[in-house]
Amino acid sequence: MAVKPLHEGYIGEVKDRVENYGGNYIVHIGWDHHMLYAAPQALVLSPDLPFAEFLHKVMPESFGAHPDFATIDWPSVQWKVDGTAFEPVPEKTLKELGVGHKSVIRFDTPGAMGIGNAGV
Amino acid sequence: MSIEIKTTALQPVRNTFANIERRFGDKPASRYEEASYDLQPSANFHYRPLWQPQYELNDVRRTAIVMQDWYDLRDPRQYYYGSYVQARAKMQETAESNYGFFEQRDLVSHLTDEVKAQLVRYVLPLRHVEHTANLNNVNASAYGYGTALTQAFMFAGMDRLGIAQYLSRIGLVLDGNTGTSLAEAKGYWMDEPVWQGVRAYCEETLVVADWFEVVVAQNVVCDNLMCDLYYSQFDQWLNQNQGQDVGLLTEFMRVWYKDISRWLDSVLKTVVAESPENKALLETWVTHWREKGALAWTPVADAMLGAGAMAQSLAVLDARLERAGLFK
């Protein structure tokens, strides 16, 4: 379906197209079953950021406050980008792993079911 | 105990809203000020209208008139909704008692056939002019800029609907609630050559794109000519032709015209004083519509009041324009 304007040629201005971010991407990160974080977090990251750096720098800043974070068994974590599973490779960049502008990276941590095992 | 609280501890933290404080200083504000300034959304619009994608939902570019701050157009009557409806309620109370008196005393039976015929032929068709004025004022309210101005246009638009309804009631008084006089008057409006200029003028104002130009065509030119012809000159004619009781039925309009003029004059004056560009543009529009207005109303004026009436109304309009600072 398409919008039905008065006249042909109604083109919406995309207010957050990738060009507006000086080479960076908006990237969203969500932790499955950990609702202490009310919503996935939005960050501005370089698409060339290696996954290792993402894991060791970005993730602790974003999720380190959660008591489960320290106990995560990283090798067993399941990762998805925009709904598709991927295998993280430390030296590959986010872009190479399939992350695009406004993508959602999700991670599921089997065994860690949140505060009080309530998915918090 | 509670008295002590009220006198010592209950100092307000601030006197008014931050925008009002910025405009008028840190002091208690009037209800008009708090209800009228900076309320209109002015930034970060999400979607362009499907019906007008060249503009934002609220956009100063819908008119060629430019104001540094549209909120300079303060209403000297200080009408916000509450004060507006109370002012009109007072006027309608008088009108109600006037119409009631007219009907109970059967004053219509004192009118000569000539007066009645004049009313049907020349006064009742005005309800269609008023209806146009309703649309044109609502237009300025919808597409104009800044609450101070747009609310006043909304009030004016509703005034015109009210006046259209009062004029219709004059018809019902004349025809004993059958509606025949209204149908007859609509016939004149549609087909009588004398009215076709005014009707064409009304239709034209409804297709003009620039809302401020519409205001010039309607409120400045058409209204001033019409109100002088009817509520001044025709009123006199009625007095001289045993029709003075009709004045009871048009008192609302006369009081209204005075009220609305106070506001409109101030709007014009402020817009003219803003810049030479505004002044020049207004002069172009006024010249254009004055010429059309004169052509449109002359047949009505001649037939209703005789030669010379139109010239008098044009002179009244010109004096008003000059007072606003135009053409000088």
Added chain:
Amino acid sequence: MTTKKLNIKDKYRLLTRDLDWDFSYQDRKEAFPYEEFEGIKIVDWDKWEDPFRMTMDSYWKYQAEKEKKLYAIFDAFAQNNGHLNISDPRYVNVVKLFLTAVTPLEYQAYQGFAHVGRQFGGVGARVASQMQSIDELRHVQTQVHAMSHYNKFFDGLHSPAHMHDRVWYLSVPKSFFEDARAAGPFEFLVAVSFSFEYVLTSLLFVPFMSGAAYNGDMATVTFGFSAQSDEARHMTLGLEVIKFILEQHEDNVPIVQKWIDKWFWRGNRLLSIVSTMMDYMLPNKVMSWQEAWEVYFEEGGGALFKDLARYGIKPPKYSEQSKIEKQHISHQLWWTFYTHGFATAFQTWIPTDKEMDWLSEKYPETFDKYYRPRWEHARQLEEKGERFFFPGLPMLCQTCQIPAVFTEQDDPTMTTYRASDYKGEHYNFCSDGCKDIFDDEPEKFVQAWLPVHQIFQGNCGGPEVSDILADYYQFNVGADNADMKNSDDMKRWKQWKGVA
């Protein structure tokens, strides 16, 4: 001459409906250019039924009487420091949210109805719209005046219009109404008059006003009930609009159904803010959000859609989903506000034990299982002096613009992720409903001014969050956005009440 007795319908027709005429000198389509593009077919405007046949003289008379009463109460409220009679200073935060989120919508309604009141080709529909327009202006102004007194004594109320255009969570109501105003005139009426005013507005006003009454806020009760008397006219207009459009042409039915589906969902999302007011922000509670939803939507709306079934109209798509969500959204939203409390122009707090027990009782299926653990954790952290805040900025839904806080129907611990790709860009949504709306009109919704994305572009000042709050949002940082317990509002309240 004998005078015929006129009934109200004939009188209204003669006074009002016959004012318009067939044009001879201009093309009527140029005077009313927006009537056809949405595909709605109007065969005969004369079939329009005026819901209330009110002429302007009666309008001025009755409205002036209402205003006189209302302002007498405002004056008395201010003179007697009526704010001291509220139940608890936390209550004022409801007023803050109302003034910044709802009052500006009344303003947009004024503008939107002025627009359609100019554009409809039928005089009956125009006049009804114009009357609603001026009523909406009334509501803006009476609300500003009612809250003017609170602004003098509490923080967070000083810049409602400025904040509405900029603050992150206020883009939710703002974009809702701009969506309606940017649409064609018939969609606007279906969106606002029908879906919002008729189906959902009772959920905003009636429980909220009763809430104000329960919490000693006489100024709000008074403007609320006074506004509601106009609202009853507006609701009736909403129902007449729908019936009129549906009766005009059968081709209108699917278009209207699509709008009902869309605007039900938009409204449902918007009202999630109200759910937090009812369940968390009112210190004395009237009824739970779930109960209000059942009375006002499921029962009330059920009757309505039964009545509309004869036109082939079905209850809105996803109304079943709302029956599951009603047990969750207030908790999810207040958690969102609490964890973003540094960036809200109102104060936040953790519910008390008594309040949590009330929530357990009202939400036996969900509160203890999913939400109490969050609050208890947050309280432990507060006690340790480690108040928990959301660490950055949240992901927003492209359509409703609420942070993506909603969860899957079958798993309240799992965020709902939905997405679409359009012209090479990726868009995220909080729900199937919001994704459907985007997919149906992508050229419109790609334009969304998403606060988080705008902050990242540097369009809101900064880069420090505190600068954005102070300069771009014009918060009084440290006052407007404080935790309730440490706030200046609380300190003043204690001083007024003479308690330590």
Added chain:
Amino acid sequence: MSKVYIALQDTDDARYIIAALEEDNPQAVVIHQPAMTRVECEGALMLKRATVEEKLGRDWDVQELQLSLISLAGNVDEDEEYFHLFWKS
């Protein structure tokens, strides 16, 4: 058949309107809530000018209802003699 309802402010005039509603609609249920009263009925509610005038002891215009009204549900048919609220199915 679904319920129609009308909600009125807790004012003196409204009390007479409610009394009239009760008289003309014996099946109506009157529910008192804080600051308002809700009158509901299966299918329809009829408010008659004549009955209100009788209760009030003065002339009463149906449009005066506007001064007390808070909310309603149902289709509206208003005349100078009555205010009728109903569902069609």
